[in-house]
Structure formats: structure tokens, C-alpha cells
Amino acid sequence: MTARLGSRSLRTRLLVFITAVLVCVCAALALTTAFAQRAYLMGNLDDRVSDAVERNAGGAALHPELTRDLTFLNEGGQPAGMLAARIDGNGDILSAAVVTQDAPPRSLTAAQTDALKGIAPNGSPDTRTVPGLGTYRVAALDAGGIRVVTGLPMDDVLDMIGDLVEVEAAVAAVGLTVAGCVCAVVIRRQLRPLGRVAATAVEVSHAPLGHGQVTGLTRVPERDTDPGSEAGQVGAALNRMIDHVETSLAQRQHSEEQVRRSEERMRRFLADASHELRTPLASIAGYAELMNRGTDRIEPGLAWRRVNAESARMRSLVEDLLLLARLDEGRPLQSAEVDMAALVAEAVWDARAAGAAHLWQLELDLDGPALVLGDEARLHQVVANLLANARVHTPAGTTVTATVGVTAAACVIRVHDDGPGIPAELLPAVFERFTRADSSRTRAGVLEGGSGLGLAIVAAITTAHGGRIDVQSRPGRTEFTLELPVAELPAAGTAMRARTAPV
Known part of the structure; x- marks a missing residue:
């Protein structure tokens, strides 16, 4: 819920920001267009006013003795709504009239005339509001002592500018609405992955x-x-x-x-x-x-x-x-070059002396010297413990075979017997300390049976030498496999013939 609210709040803020930017852009465009259009229309109107005042001044100059003459308003081509006035040297209005549609010019009232006072006769356009007629753009011109005021209505220009602003406002409103909808859809689509990321973070935060x-x-x-x-x-x-x-x-x-x-x-x-x-x-x-x-x-x-x-x-x-x-x-243990073939042979002889009731065999399957780097005394203890384990936990007459072999990377020693085997439930813990066999591998006696540390010592010494020990057992065959890294690669041409011999 928090992730959704956070994503929604971000989406709202983005939408508001983008909408505000679009509003500012549209307003700037509308104002710029309106001002440009107004300046153009006003410039055009001022040009028409200047032309009209010059034309009217020329018409008044035809009868300079008639200081109140406005007959030039009767000339053809005068636009309806145009007003004109004659002023004296003091700026007072002598006469004033406005052109009407399909009728003679109509004289201005006193209030309308007062709206035309104070216009400098320099030809510059000015804006005046004439009561009853509306807003006018007027200009006064002095042509050889003849002063004429002429004005044209601004209502058409103002109406056009107003219509333009309304159209631009409507277009901007529609554009903003469309742009807002499009932005909302785009922002929503773009923020969906962020919402899923936030939801994932929330779910992980709830994990124990x-x-x-x-x-x-x-x-x-x-x-x-x-x-x-x-x-x-x-x-x-x-x-x-x-x-x-x-x-x-x-x-x-x-x-x-x-x-x-x-x-x-x-x-x-x-x-x-x-x-x-x-x-x-x-x-x-x-x-x-x-x-x-x-x-x-x-x-x-x-x-x-x-x-x-x-x-x-x-x-x-x-x-x-x-x-x-x-x-x-x-x-660290002592490290020296140890001949495992000789070491295993000595251990087998020692085991034969301790267990004459068993049949002991030694097999050598060597393609070169069985040399390893290690502590000779501890390696002898490993082999002796494996042979003692076979002697103690098997009945008289059992055949125990020790095999020594060499591969490209390891010296492999196997000790197997044809005794009753190790119970399956005991195999996973056979190298743990104080592990005892059940009745199927009953110890020969308290003193001979040891304390249950023999195989644990075998595993520890083997690991310390960088080797590994494994056991497989079933009734009639139990085999311990010891692998130790060789000291050097076997030399070519030094292969020994494999042999099996009773000891």
C-alpha cells in the first residue's frame, strides 16, 4: 500500500509539474501571438488614420476661407464611422461630424466634441473614447495653417483581438487537456516498473x-x-x-x-x-x-x-x-618424501605380527615410485589404524588386502577385507570421533578395541596432507580408499609389474 501511494504521489507531482510547464508555454505563446497580432492591426489602423487625415487636410485646403468646412466628408470612399473636425490655432473645435452609413455626415454633440480636444496637430495617432460612438484612433494635422482632426473606429480591431484571444484560449485549453491525458498515460506507463520495484522492496522488508x-x-x-x-x-x-x-x-x-x-x-x-x-x-x-x-x-x-x-x-x-x-x-606436520609402497609393506608386516589369525596380502600396482610429501610417522599411523580396524572388527580367518597404486595426480591406497561389513546406518559417521561398531563387527576385547578414535585420526591426518578418505561396505567386502597427492610425476620406463603376494 505504501509503495502504491508513493508511486501515485510521484505520478501526481510529475503530472502537475508537466501541466504547469505546458500552461506556461501555452500562455506565453498566446500572449506573444496576441501582442503581435494587436501590434500588426494597430499599425495598420494607424496607417489608415494617417492616410485619412492627410486626405482630409488636402480636401479642407481647397477652401481655406471656410474654417468650418467639412464638405470633404462627402467625398466618395470615406468609410462609415470616420469622424473629422476643424480646429483653430488655439486647439478649439470649430466643427465636427461623423460619416454615417447611407446618410449625410452627422454633427457631433458637445460631449463628443469635448473628447477630441487637446490633440496635437503633429500627425501622431492617439486613442480617444467618444461617447456614443466608441473608441477611436485619431490624429490631427496642420497643413499650411489648416488644422484637421480625423479618427477611425477601433472597435473592429478590438473585437478581432478579443476573438483571437478567445480562439487561442480555447485551442490552448483543448491542447492542455489532450497533452495532460497523454502525459498521464505516458507517466503511468513509465512509472509502472518503479512501482513494481517499490513493491518488491516492501515485500523484502517484510521477510523474516x-x-x-x-x-x-x-x-x-x-x-x-x-x-x-x-x-x-x-x-x-x-x-x-x-x-x-x-x-x-x-x-x-x-x-x-x-x-x-x-x-x-x-x-x-x-x-x-x-x-x-x-x-x-x-x-x-x-x-x-x-x-x-x-x-x-x-x-x-x-x-x-x-x-x-x-x-x-x-x-x-x-x-x-x-x-x-x-x-x-x-x-603444521613434518614434510619429507615418503615411499608409500615401503610404508604400507612395513605396516602389513606389523599387522601380521599382531593378528596371525588373519590372512594378510599386499598388492602393488605401480607405474612409478609411490612418493608423497608428508609426515612419515603420521602416514604410517594412518595405514596402521586402517589395518588395525580391519583386524579388530573381523573374525579370525578374514583376508585383509592392502593395495598401493599410483595415478597421474595421486597415490591410492586401498585396504579391504571380506568380513561381515559395516552397518549401513553407521557408514555416515564412521570417521567421527568415538564412533563404535555394533555387534556385527564386535571388538575382540576392551584393550584391543581402542576408544573409537582410530578412524577419526585417519581422516584428520589425511585431510592435513591434502588427501581424502572414503569407505564402501557391504557384507563380505569392506574397502577403505585413501588418496594422497603425489610428490612428483612418475618417470617413464619405471613401471613395476603388478603382483599379489601373501605376507
Whole structure:
């Protein structure tokens, strides 16, 4: 409603302004025409008066002894309504008459004669109002001592000027009406885009920008964003502003969501860490209490072994937490050239020693050296954690295969097994901290099972090296795929034959 009123007010102001300009222009044209026409008609009348007074003076000069003679008015060609008078040297009227239609000249009355007094005999036209006859243009001329006054009526000229003004006023009124209607239509059409822009701005101002959905804000239609018009420029600028506002709000909402998720992860992390640390601490406290009492319910050597085992478990958990904290802070890792083929082979040998009940295989499919730049100890930890995950969560007799390959841009390491697989509902969170498998991948024991940080450490170290980790799983096949950027392109002619060998 506000946008409509604003647009209507602007339209009204424009229409009033344009109408005022047109009125001024029409008035100026009408006045100029009227004055020009009046000057022309008056000039023509003055010429006729001058000719008439000269002719009458010539007629009076034929009888100079007759000082009151007006017989020249009887001559043919004298226009009806023309008046003439004879004056003496003092300017007094001696005789005066007016030419009538189809009748002899009629003498003027005393009041009419008085209207002709005081005219200088220099031939200059003057305007006088003669009672009963109207307005006259008169002139007096002295020709050899003979002074004659002659006048012609102005009513025809004044009527013509009045008619001209009326016609111009009528034409101007019609023109203003037509122009006003045309201007109103044009202004209305030209301001429609501006009205739609204003309506869009009002609609955006009513959107709940402080909360909720911040995308999909109303935009100015494309037809109203033509840069060739002022309204289009305003519409395009408003669309850019809306885009900026929407982007800023989306970024703020994303940041708030990230903060909320980070806080949720932190709370869950602290709860899980507290739970993990509470168990070994309670065990250590229990065994220490038994040893302090000196009871014979437990052998001191066994108690010390359990205390050492739980301490080692706590130390491993704390080290894992510290490592994740360092990686979260973005602390730089050591960088050196690492041969991933040799590193994976060593990790497979170590896994075989820890899990002799499994069948371990190593596959090398290399077209060149499997060299990456990174922290050798952390990369070894990544491969070791993947192999340990396969060993701990699969039954005895499972085949675990580690494959090393090289592409043009990455060194690819795959660890797959033919165990029972990871539950589908667990796959999206398998790399999150303290994620535990269900009974289908039951851990071998409390000490071997770890704290649920192994795969989280794998993902963090991989990301820190600019790589990526992925997992696919179904019953009978679970495969982790690790990709790391290569240190250099493989050299030509150094291809190694692919082989598969039990370790």
C-alpha cells in the first residue's frame, strides 16, 4: 500500500509539474501571438488614420476661407464611422461630424466634441473614447495653417483581438487537456516498473531476515532491470542488493550452524572423553585401593599389571586426543618424501605380527615410485589404524588386502577385507570421533578395541596432507580408499609389474 501511494504521489507531482510547464508555454505563446497580432492591426489602423487625415487636410485646403468646412466628408470612399473636425490655432473645435452609413455626415454633440480636444496637430495617432460612438484612433494635422482632426473606429480591431484571444484560449485549453491525458498515460506507463520495484522492496522488508529461511527472496522481474532506463537501473541495483543481503544472511546462518554443530561436537566429545577416561581411572583406583589394604584377595603382580594396562590405555587415549586437537588447530606436520609402497609393506608386516589369525596380502600396482610429501610417522599411523580396524572388527580367518597404486595426480591406497561389513546406518559417521561398531563387527576385547578414535585420526591426518578418505561396505567386502597427492610425476620406463603376494 505504501509503495502504491508513493508511486501515485510521484505520478501526481510529475503530472502537475508537466501541466504547469505546458500552461506556461501555452500562455506565453498566446500572449506573444496576441501582442503581435494587436501590434500588426494597430499599425495598420494607424496607417489608415494617417492616410485619412492627410486626405482630409488636402480636401479642407481647397477652401481655406471656410474654417468650418467639412464638405470633404462627402467625398466618395470615406468609410462609415470616420469622424473629422476643424480646429483653430488655439486647439478649439470649430466643427465636427461623423460619416454615417447611407446618410449625410452627422454633427457631433458637445460631449463628443469635448473628447477630441487637446490633440496635437503633429500627425501622431492617439486613442480617444467618444461617447456614443466608441473608441477611436485619431490624429490631427496642420497643413499650411489648416488644422484637421480625423479618427477611425477601433472597435473592429478590438473585437478581432478579443476573438483571437478567445480562439487561442480555447485551442490552448483543448491542447492542455489532450497533452495532460497523454502525459498521464505516458507517466503511468513509465512509472509502472518503479512501482513494481517499490513493491518488491516492501515485500523484502517484510521477510523474516533475522531468522528462518534466508533464501528465495523476491527479486525485481527481469523486464524491470533494463539498464537503458532509470527505473531499470534502480531495479537492477535492488536485485544486486538483495543478492548481497541473501548471501550475507546465508553465510551468517551457515556460520551459526557451524558454531552450533561445533558446540554439539565439543559437548559430545567431552562427554565421550570423560566416559572413556572414567573407566580406566576407576579400574586403577580400585586396584590401588586393594593394594593399599594389603588384602590377599588379589595377587599384587596381577594388580600391578592391570594398573599398567589401564594406564597405557589412558595414555593412548590422551595422546590420540592431543593429536586430534593439534590437527584441529592446523598445526603444521613434518614434510619429507615418503615411499608409500615401503610404508604400507612395513605396516602389513606389523599387522601380521599382531593378528596371525588373519590372512594378510599386499598388492602393488605401480607405474612409478609411490612418493608423497608428508609426515612419515603420521602416514604410517594412518595405514596402521586402517589395518588395525580391519583386524579388530573381523573374525579370525578374514583376508585383509592392502593395495598401493599410483595415478597421474595421486597415490591410492586401498585396504579391504571380506568380513561381515559395516552397518549401513553407521557408514555416515564412521570417521567421527568415538564412533563404535555394533555387534556385527564386535571388538575382540576392551584393550584391543581402542576408544573409537582410530578412524577419526585417519581422516584428520589425511585431510592435513591434502588427501581424502572414503569407505564402501557391504557384507563380505569392506574397502577403505585413501588418496594422497603425489610428490612428483612418475618417470617413464619405471613401471613395476603388478603382483599379489601373501605376507
